[in-house]
Amino acid sequence: MEKLKNLINHARQGNQDAFAELVAFYEDKVYGLSYSLTKNQVDAQDLAQEVFLQAYLAIRNFRGEADFGTWLHRITVNLWLNNHHKKKIKPVFNLDAPLETEEGKMLRLLPDSNDGPEEITVQKEFQRQVKAELKNLPPAQQTVLILREVEGYSYIEIAQILNCSVGTVRSRLNRARQCLQKKLRDLANNEGERGK
Amino acid sequence: MKKMSCRKTKKNFSAFLDSALDSQTKQVIREHLASCPACFKEFSFQQKISAALQVKENKPAPAEFTQKVMAQIVAVQKLGSKALRSQISKGNKAFLKNRKVSYLRYGFAVAVLFFLVAGTSFGLSLKYPQYSLGPFKQIIAQNKEGVAPSIPKTGLGENKKPPTNISIATNNQPKAQNKEQPETKNKENKGSPSLNKSQPASNKASGKKEGNNDHPKVAVITPETKNKNASLPSKYEPRVFLNQPRVSESKLYQIKVDNVAQAQQKIQATAKTTGVNCSNLGQQQKEGKLMGLLQIKVPVNKTQEITPQLLAVGRVYDQQSEIKDLSAKFAEVLQRYQNLIAQRQNAAPDQAKELEAQIKELESQLTTWDKEAQYQVVTLWLEE
Numbered sequence: 138m139e140k141l142k143n144l145i146n147h148a149r150q151g152n153q154d155a156f157a158e159l160v161a162f163y164e165d166k167v168y169g170l171s172y173s174l175t176k177n178q179v180d181a182q183d184l185a186q187e188v189f190l191q192a193y194l195a196i197r198n199f200r201g202e203a204d205f206g207t208w209l210h211r212i213t214v215n216l217w218l219n220n221h222h223k224k225k226i227k228p229v230f231n232l233d234a235p236l237e238t239e240e241g242k243m244l245r246l247l248p249d250s251n252d253g254p255e256e257i258t259v260q261k262e263f264q265r266q267v268k269a270e271l272k273n274l275p276p277a278q279q280t281v282l283i284l285r286e287v288e289g290y291s292y293i294e295i296a297q298i299l300n301c302s303v304g305t306v307r308s309r310l311n312r313a314r315q316c317l318q319k320k321l322r323d324l325a326n327n328e329g330e331r332g333k
Numbered sequence: 334m335k336k337m338s339c340r341k342t343k344k345n346f347s348a349f350l351d352s353a354l355d356s357q358t359k360q361v362i363r364e365h366l367a368s369c370p371a372c373f374k375e376f377s378f379q380q381k382i383s384a385a386l387q388v389k390e391n392k393p394a395p396a397e398f399t400q401k402v403m404a405q406i407v408a409v410q411k412l413g414s415k416a417l418r419s420q421i422s423k424g425n426k427a428f429l430k431n432r433k434v435s436y437l438r439y440g441f442a443v444a445v446l447f448f449l450v451a452g453t454s455f456g457l458s459l460k461y462p463q464y465s466l467g468p469f470k471q472i473i474a475q476n477k478e479g480v481a482p483s484i485p486k487t488g489l490g491e492n493k494k495p496p497t498n499i500s501i502a503t504n505n506q507p508k509a510q511n512k513e514q515p516e517t518k519n520k521e522n523k524g525s526p527s528l529n530k531s532q533p534a535s536n537k538a539s540g541k542k543e544g545n546n547d548h549p550k551v552a553v554i555t556p557e558t559k560n561k562n563a564s565l566p567s568k569y570e571p572r573v574f575l576n577q578p579r580v581s582e583s584k585l586y587q588i589k590v591d592n593v594a595q596a597q598q599k600i601q602a603t604a605k606t607t608g609v610n611c612s613n614l615g616q617q618q619k620e621g622k623l624m625g626l627l628q629i630k631v632p633v634n635k636t637q638e639i640t641p642q643l644l645a646v647g648r649v650y651d652q653q654s655e656i657k658d659l660s661a662k663f664a665e666v667l668q669r670y671q672n673l674i675a676q677r678q679n680a681a682p683d684q685a686k687e688l689e690a691q692i693k694e695l696e697s698q699l700t701t702w703d704k705e706a707q708y709q710v711v712t713l714w715l716e717e
Contacts, residue, residue, distance in 0.1 A: 153403065160399045168394035182395055189402045190409065260385075267385040285351065286386035292353060311347035317382060318375075 145205055149196050156196070159205070160189050167209050173283045174217045176272060184220070188213045203297055210288065211298040214280050221276045270320045278313035285310055337361045342372050346379050408691060445576050445664075571674050571692055574699050576667055579659040579706035582633075584640075587714040590647035593625040596715050599646050600627055607639050625715040630708045640711060647715065659702050666702075670695040 141162070147155035167188050172181040191212050192199075199208055271279055284290045284298060295306045337345075342365045348354050349362050366373045590596040593616060604611035614626035631639050670692065677688040 153406070156406070157399055157403050160402050164394035164398045164402075165392075168398065169389070169392050172390065172392040178392075178395070181392070182398070185394065185398070186402055186405060190405055193406050194409075263381070264385040264388050267382055271386065282386060286383060287389055289387075292351070307348060307353065310351070311344065314347045314350075314379060314382070318379060321382065322378075 141205065142201075145196075145199070145201065148193075149199065156193055163206055163209055164189075166206050167213055170210055170213050170283070170288060171217070173287050174213070174280070176268075184213065184217055187216055191216065207290075207294060207298060210284070210290075211300075214284070214298055218276055218280065266321060266324065267317070270317055270324065273320060274313060274316055278309060278316060281306060281309045282313045282317070337365050339365075339369060339372050342366070342369070343375065346376055349376075350379060350383055404694075408694065448576075571670070572696050572700070574663075574667055574670070574703065576664055577660075579663050579702055581657045581659055581705045581708070581710075583655045583657070583710040583712065585653045585712045585714060586644060586649050587651040587716065588644065588647040588649050590715050590717060593623045593715045593717050596646040597625050597627060600629070600643055600713060603639075603642050604629055607635070607642065609635075609639060623717050625713075627713045627715070629711045629713070631711055633707055633709055636709050636711075640709075643711065643713065646713075659706060663699065663702050666695055666699055670699060 141159075144155045144159050144162075148159055164185070168181060168185045171184040171188070172178065175181045175184055188209060192209055195212075199205070203211075271282060274282070280299070281295060284295045285292075290298065292303045292306045292310075296303045299306065301309075342362055345354060345358065345362055349359065352359075354362070366376055588596070597613060597616075601611050601613070609632070610630045612628045614628055616623055616625045618624075629643060631643075673688055673692045673695065677685050677692065680688055
C-alpha cells in the first residue's frame with residue numbers, strides 16, 4: 138500500500154518509471170473492466186491504453202481521495218460511455234448477439250467444447266445469454282450493472298465513479314436489473330414458442 | 334409487522350440483492366417472499382441473473398501491454414502533448430471525457446482541403462503542362478526538358494525565370510531506378526541549390542516518355558531545407574499517404590451446407606485458386622449437427638468476383654456486416670505523422686534521428702491501417 142502511494146507520488150512528479158510500474162500493477166484491472174464493457178479484445182485494448190494515457194496526462198489532478206484503481210475505472214467508464222455515443226450509429230455485429238429472425242430472437246452461440254454434466258452446460262449457456270443481453274441494455278445501465286455485479290463496487294463507490302448520487306445508483310441498478318430480466322424472459326418465451 | 338405489497342416488494346428486489354436495505358425492510362421482504370410464490374420465483378430469477386453476471390471472465394491484459402502504453406506516452410510527449418493537456422484541463426476535470434478540441438478538427442479539415450486542392454492542381458499541371466499557368470508551367474517544362482524536349486513552351490509564364498527554390502522529382506522511372514532514387518536525391522541535395530539536373534538525366538537514361546508519369550511524386554524543396562536535409566543522418570524518406578476515407582468491412586454469412594467438411598475443403602480450394610488468405614477456425618458439434626467456421630480476407634476490389642464463389646457452397650440464410658471506419662483514427666495519426674515530418678525538417682541532426690524513429694513507427698501504423706482497408710474479412714459459418 139505504501140509502495141503504491143510512493144509510486145503515485147513519483148508518477149505525479151512526472152516519473153515515467155513509476156508510472157510504468159503503476160500500469161503493470163493495474164493493467165489487468167483496467168483491461169478487465171474494458172473487456173467487460175466492450176466485449177472484444179481489440180476495443181478493450183484500445184480503451185485500456187487510452188485510459189492509461191489519459192491517466193498519465195491527468196495524474197497531477199489525482200488527489201488521492203479515492204483509490205487509484207477506482208480512479209482508473211472512473212476514467213475507463215467515462216471514456217467508454219463517451220466513445221459509445223460516437224459509435225452508436227455504426228452497425229455492430231457480434232457473434233454472441235442473438236440473431237433476429239422472423240420467428241423472434243435466436244441465440245447464435247458457439248457450442249461449448251467442454252464436455253461435462255448437462256447442468257454445467259445449461260448454466261454456462263445461461264451466463265452467455267445474460268452477458269449477451271447485457272450488451273443490449275442502454276450504456277448507462279450496462280455500466281452500473283458491470284460496476285456492481287462484475288467489479289463488486291459498493292453503491293457509494295459507483296456513485297463516485299459515475300459522479301452521481303447514491304439514490305441515482307440505486308434506481309439505475311433497479312431499472313437495469315428489471316430491464317435485463319425482461320429481456321431474458323422475452324428471449325426464453327421466444328425460444329419456448331419456437332420449440333413448440 | 335407491516336405487510337408489503339407485491340409491487341413494492343419487487344421494487345426493492347435490487348436493493349435487497351445488494352443488502353442495501355435496513356434490517357426491518359429486509360425482514361418484511363423475507364416474510365413476503367416466504368408467503369408469495371410468484372414473488373419468490375421472480376426473486377430467484379433475479380438472483381440467478383445476478384450470479385451469472387458475477388462470473389467474471391478472467392481476461393488478463395495482453396502481453397507487453399505496459400510497454401505499449403509507455404511507448405504511446407513517450408510518443409505523445411515527444412509530439413508535444415499540449416493539445417491533449419489542454420483537452421483535459423478544459424474538459425470536465427472529474428470525468429476526463431475524451432473530447433476532441435473542435436478547433437483542431439476544423440483546422441485540420443481546412444489544411445486537408447488546402448492540400449487536396451493544391452495537390453490536385455499541381456498534379457494536373459504536371460500531367461497536362463499545356464494547361465498549366467504561371468511559374469508552375471515553367472518549372473515543369475524546365476524539369477522535363479531532358480525527358481521531353483518537345484513540351485510546348487506556350488503560356489503565360491514562358492519567358493519568366495524559373496524560381497530556383499523548387500525542384501520536382503517524378504516517379505516515372507522503372508523499378509530499378511526507383512530503388513536508387515533516394516540516394517540520387519541526396520546527392521542532388523548536396524549539390525547546387527538550383528534546379529537539379531540529375532533527375533532529367535536519369536529520366537533520359539530510363540528512356541521513359543512524358544506520358545507515362547501516372548502518379549507523379551512531388552517534392553518541394555527550398556534551399557534552406559535542402560541544406561538541412563543534407564545534414565540529416567540518414568536517407569530515410571517518409572511515405573506519402575492520401576487522407577481519404579478508410580473503412581474496414583467484415584461480413585458474416587451463415588450458410589446451410591450438405592457436408593461441412595466438404596464445404597470447407599471447397600472453400601479452401603476456391604481461396605487457393607483465387608489467391609486469397611483463408612483460415613479455418615475449426616469445427617464444433619452441437620445437437621448432432623456439425624458447424625464450421627472459416628475466415629477469408631478478400632481484397633476489396635475483388636469481393637464481387639470472389640465472394641459469390643465462396644458462398645456457392647450452400648444456401649446463405651443469414652448475413653451480417655460490420656463496418657469499422659478507420660478514417661478518423663487515420664487522419665489523427667496522419668496529422669501527427671505530418672507534424673513530425675515538419676519538425677524533422679528543421680531539427681538538429683541528433684533530434685532528427687529520434688524524430689525519424691517516431692515517424693517510422695507512425696508510418697508502420699498508417700501502413701497497417703491502409704492495408705486493413707484494402708481487405709474485407711469474410712467469415713463463413715457453415716451449418717449442416
